[in-house]
Amino acid sequence: MLGYLSRRLLLALPLLLLISFVVFAVMQLLPYDVIDSFARPDMDPAALQLLRERYGLDDPFIVQYGRWLWGVLQGDFGYSLVSRHSIADDLLTKIPHSISLVLPAYLIALVLAVVLGLLAGANRGRMFDTVIDSSNALFIAMPPFWFALLVMYFFGYQLRLFPIIGMHSVGRSDVADFLQHLFMPCLVLIVAFYPDMSRYVRSSAIGQLNEDYVMVQRAFGASKREIFVSHVSRHVLLPVITQLGLALPMLVTGALITETIFAWPGVGKYFADAVNSFDYPVVMAVLLLSAALVIIGNLLADISYRLADPRVRLKGEL
Amino acid sequence: MRLLPKRKREAADTSSVAATQKVGKAFGFRQRWAAAFLESPQAILAAILLLLIVGFSLSAPFWGIEPDALNLDNMSQAPSTEHWFGTDGLGRDYFIRVLYGGRVSLAVGLLATLTGTGIGVVVGLAAGFSVPWVDSLLMRIVDFFNSLPWLLMVMVVSLLLQPGIVSIVICVGGFSWMGVARLVRAETLSIRERSYVRYAVYIGQTKIRSAAWHVLPDALPTILVAASAAVSGAMMSEATLSFLGRGIQPPQASWGQLLQIAQGSLQQLPHLALIPGALIMLTIYCLNVLTNVTRKATEAGQ
Numbered sequence: 032m033l034g035y036l037s038r039r040l041l042l043a044l045p046l047l048l049l050i051s052f053v054v055f056a057v058m059q060l061l062p063y064d065v066i067d068s069f070a071r072p073d074m075d076p077a078a079l080q081l082l083r084e085r086y087g088l089d090d091p092f093i094v095q096y097g098r099w100l101w102g103v104l105q106g107d108f109g110y111s112l113v114s115r116h117s118i119a120d121d122l123l124t125k126i127p128h129s130i131s132l133v134l135p136a137y138l139i140a141l142v143l144a145v146v147l148g149l150l151a152g153a154n155r156g157r158m159f160d161t162v163i164d165s166s167n168a169l170f171i172a173m174p175p176f177w178f179a180l181l182v183m184y185f186f187g188y189q190l191r192l193f194p195i196i197g198m199h200s201v202g203r204s205d206v207a208d209f210l211q212h213l214f215m216p217c218l219v220l221i222v223a224f225y226p227d228m229s230r231y232v233r234s235s236a237i238g239q240l241n242e243d244y245v246m247v248q249r250a251f252g253a254s255k256r257e258i259f260v261s262h263v264s265r266h267v268l269l270p271v272i273t274q275l276g277l278a279l280p281m282l283v284t285g286a287l288i289t290e291t292i293f294a295w296p297g298v299g300k301y302f303a304d305a306v307n308s309f310d311y312p313v314v315m316a317v318l319l320l321s322a323a324l325v326i327i328g329n330l331l332a333d334i335s336y337r338l339a340d341p342r343v344r345l346k347g348e349l
Numbered sequence: 350m351r352l353l354p355k356r357k358r359e360a361a362d363t364s365s366v367a368a369t370q371k372v373g374k375a376f377g378f379r380q381r382w383a384a385a386f387l388e389s390p391q392a393i394l395a396a397i398l399l400l401l402i403v404g405f406s407l408s409a410p411f412w413g414i415e416p417d418a419l420n421l422d423n424m425s426q427a428p429s430t431e432h433w434f435g436t437d438g439l440g441r442d443y444f445i446r447v448l449y450g451g452r453v454s455l456a457v458g459l460l461a462t463l464t465g466t467g468i469g470v471v472v473g474l475a476a477g478f479s480v481p482w483v484d485s486l487l488m489r490i491v492d493f494f495n496s497l498p499w500l501l502m503v504m505v506v507s508l509l510l511q512p513g514i515v516s517i518v519i520c521v522g523g524f525s526w527m528g529v530a531r532l533v534r535a536e537t538l539s540i541r542e543r544s545y546v547r548y549a550v551y552i553g554q555t556k557i558r559s560a561a562w563h564v565l566p567d568a569l570p571t572i573l574v575a576a577s578a579a580v581s582g583a584m585m586s587e588a589t590l591s592f593l594g595r596g597i598q599p600p601q602a603s604w605g606q607l608l609q610i611a612q613g614s615l616q617q618l619p620h621l622a623l624i625p626g627a628l629i630m631l632t633i634y635c636l637n638v639l640t641n642v643t644r645k646a647t648e649a650g651q
Binding site: 046049050054057058060061168169171172173174176177180181183184188280284287288291292302303306307309314317318321322325326329 | 492493496497498500501502504505506508509581585588589592593594595605608611612615616619622623626627629630631633634637638
């Protein structure tokens with residue numbers, strides 16, 4: 032197991048290096064740079080050139096990449112070219128913001144999906160199942176950002192129940208204010224996460240009903256309730272829980288669109304703003320973080336699956 | 350099984366596995382498809398709605414209304430008999446803009462699917478049918494693309510390309526072929542062991558020819574299901590990118606781009622947001638229903 036772990040981690044490093052290199056190259060190929068994003072026509076070209084030199088934007092590609100990589104290896108992600116804040120500091124404040132939005136939404140969606148999905152699977156073909164199944168199909172087809180606009184219009188503009196943007200009102204930092212701001216983006220994310228999970232739980236519950244152990248239980252006279260609560264639910268939940276690791280990258284960048292719409296000061300909005308202003312050190316840092324989380328998440332999922340089910344043999348493990 | 354991320358949802362639904370007798374008995378794929386289609390009233394309704402949406406979108410140039418004609422005396426009107434969907438903030442007729450937007454959205458959905466599926470089929474066939482080192486190289490590339498956070502990556506790549514239909518097709522198609530490649534590879538690995546393929550290779554047909562003539566036709570139903578699911582995925586991706594301002598640029602319209610504009614005047618003109626979003630949802634819903642028919646027909650044949 033340990034050998035497997037270290038091998039996977041060793042394989043992840045070149046992958047991350049490759050990703051960073053490709054993204055860096057793409058950013059370099061862009062016809063504009065950060066100076067263009069704040070240059071005005073009346074500015075002196077010589078002054079702009081001086082700025083470029085100061086930021087090191089004049090150096091050859093490999094030199095810039097090497098400098099950036101050297102910094103990252105020492106834990107220094109550099110400075111935002113626009114705000115001149117340290118990116119590491121920015122991320123440290125923004126990651127908790129994103130997590131405080133995504134984590135509750137994800138957990139609520141997961142619980143709802145498990146409960147409703149199992150109930151639908153147990154009542155297959157009945158009214159309840161039909162309602163759940165067809166509402167899932169509708170939710171899956173619904174663009175989340177459109178739903179966000181509808182929620183914003185009804186709760187924000189019409190009913191005036193919740194504030195439209197931001198995480199806190201100016202000058203307030205209490206929990207009640209935070210929860211008021213949290214409600215709408217959180218609702219949007221729940222509706223975005225829920226249908227896929229629910230559909231998965233429902234269909235794997237239905238799949239389990241054909242298994243031999245269900246027939247044995249029936250033969251011994253177990254009620255449908257007993258079968259579902261103590262047997263089917265376990266088989267359905269095991270993969271759901273072991274695969275939670277795959278959701279790891281979502282914690283940080285899963286709410287990009289929602290954060291942009293509701294001006295939630297998280298990593299997603301940070302990234303979107305950085306892309307629009309060609310702030311490449313920020314773009315690089317977030318992309319690398321996100322790619323690293325994808326890789327770690329996959330690894331976590333594989334390992335927890337292995338731990339939960341001893342029959343599973345991982346690739347490359349003896 | 351994994352808890353599937355959104356873009357891989359097509360594999361999750363097993364409820365259609367239990368295909369009915371009638372579908373199972375039909376012989377060819379087309380007959381099975383027709384049987385599965387005709388026995389589901391939902392599918393027939395979806396097909397009619399989809400035809401209506403496509404028909405109206407294609408008819409856009411025949412309405413004699415200029416989509417970019419400004420009319421500053423007539424700004425921000427509510428829907429009326431003269432302007433069915435009202436007018437936008439610049440006095441342009443919104444009905445015709447929605448029709449033109451539909452053309453772009455549907456075209457991008459189709460073209461991006463063709464691109465993505467095309468790349469996926471070629472990569473999958475190559476990986477499944479050629480020497481082991483090519484296979485593992487191609488699969489490492491698939492892994493590489495899979496570990497990219499796609500929305501972030503697509504946003505960065507879209508900066509590089511001249512905004513417009515072509516670049517969005519490249520962006521969406523270029524980052525959505527991995528699923529098809531895996532699927533086709535798996536199919537190829539099993540199909541290439543069948544006797545007629547082995548015979549074709551034995552009598553000296555080239556690998557490319559055997560792959561195209563003998564393996565591809567057998568993998569076609571699987572590819573069709575994946576491609577069909579990919580259309581709705583591609584349309585959603587286009588809408589997302591355009592909504593974030595990284596896709597279709599004004600004055601050209603797509604449903605996602607109309608939503609982006611509508612966001613600014615949401616408080617005064619909610620119908621500008623309501624209409625294109627509802628059309629995206631309806632189109633994707635209908636496409637998903639028809640995908641399920643195709644999947645049912647495919648599974649019944651196996």
